[in-house]
Amino acid sequence: MHEDSSNGHEQVSSHDESDNGTGKTSKGLAMPARRALILGAAATSAVVSVRPAMAQTAYSVINCQITVPSPQDGPVYIDQYGNIVDQGAPGATVLPPRTFTGQEVLEGRHQRGPRAYRDLIRRLKPGQSGFTCYASIQGRKL
Amino acid sequence: MTATHYNIDPQENWHRTRLDEMDVLFHRPSGQTHILIEPAPQIFDCLIEGAATLQSIHDRLASLYTYELEGADEDAVIEQEASVYQLLEERLEEMVALGFVRYAEHKPKNG
Numbered sequence: 137m138h139e140d141s142s143n144g145h146e147q148v149s150s151h152d153e154s155d156n157g158t159g160k161t162s163k164g165l166a167m168p169a170r171r172a173l174i175l176g177a178a179a180t181s182a183v184v185s186v187r188p189a190m191a192q193t194a195y196s197v198i199n200c201q202i203t204v205p206s207p208q209d210g211p212v213y214i215d216q217y218g219n220i221v222d223q224g225a226p227g228a229t230v231l232p233p234r235t236f237t238g239q240e241v242l243e244g245r246h247q248r249g250p251r252a253y254r255d256l257i258r259r260l261k262p263g264q265s266g267f268t269c270y271a272s273i274q275g276r277k278l
Numbered sequence: 279m280t281a282t283h284y285n286i287d288p289q290e291n292w293h294r295t296r297l298d299e300m301d302v303l304f305h306r307p308s309g310q311t312h313i314l315i316e317p318a319p320q321i322f323d324c325l326i327e328g329a330a331t332l333q334s335i336h337d338r339l340a341s342l343y344t345y346e347l348e349g350a351d352e353d354a355v356i357e358q359e360a361s362v363y364q365l366l367e368e369r370l371e372e373m374v375a376l377g378f379v380r381y382a383e384h385k386p387k388n389g
Contacts, residue, residue: 173343174316175365182318182369183376186302186311 202246202266203235204256209264218250238273284370285329285382286322292378294322305378312376321369322379329382332367339366 176182205212213228215221221228234253236246247254260267286292293304301314301322314322317339324335339345345362373379 170343172346173320173339175345175362175369176317181372182315183372184313184315185376186313 200238200269200272201235202238202241202257202260202269203233204253204260204266205231205233206265207233212252212256214250214252218252220252220255238269241270241273281331281333283329283331283382284325284335284374284379286325286379287377303378305376308377310376312378317366318369318373321366321373325379332363332370335370336363336366 211223212231213221213223213225214231215225215229216227220231231250231252236253236257240246241257246257257266257270260270287305287307291306293306295302297313299316301319303312303314303322304310305312320339320343321335324330324338327338330338370379374381
């Protein structure tokens with residue numbers, strides 16, 4: 137069904153697999169000659185957008201989430217001023233994880249409360265949960 | 279009531295590559311790349327042939343594939359047939375939302 141590309145691009149073979157080698161039984165009952173087409177469940181997407189690996193649409197930026205500290209990072213400790221400190225520092229307390237949406241970070245809400253949240257978000261690196269969301273926000277600020 | 283017709287962007291607007299059981303589609307106008315998994319590639323194949331309605335897409339795919347229907351009794355089969363249309367329509371609308379499938383103007387023939 138797919139037309140050959142004339143510019144040398146890789147051809148996509150037809151997804152038609154109408155002959156899987158089955159035929160009729162000895163009783164003349166028709167065996168399935170077509171393979172099953174998996175439709176998926178309702179409200180399940182069959183398309184995933186991958187380029188670039190950032191939240192491109194406004195909806196994605198607004199609703200993507202950044203959780204700091206992330207569960208993978210382990211507990212983060214802060215002093216009475218909200219600064220990140222070592223676990224053994226006097227008066228150190230555990231910083232409760234908070235989840236910010238892209239919209240909230242755009243509005244600067246992550247800068248309210250302990251500055252540790254802001255610092256953790258700024259330190260996000262590729263591969264860390266929330267990095268893609270934060271990078272997308274930076275893209276929208278430009 | 280005229281049925282909705284769907285169409286895809288002209289071929290110069292996209293490039294498609296097969297990766298095992300899924301397709302990768304680069305859509306130039308949006309600059310986005312999409313991974314299409316079943317049944318999206320199959321629906322896309324139908325639209326390459328020209329603008330089509332949900333009914334014609336359903337019929338075309340039914341001639342090539344069997345929709346997975348569960349249940350032994352006829353009532354269940356009828357229910358699931360309705361679900362097939364619903365699911366195909368969802369996939370079409372999803373691709374319209376992403377921009378590489380569009381609603382096509384359909385001019386009925388005179389007569």
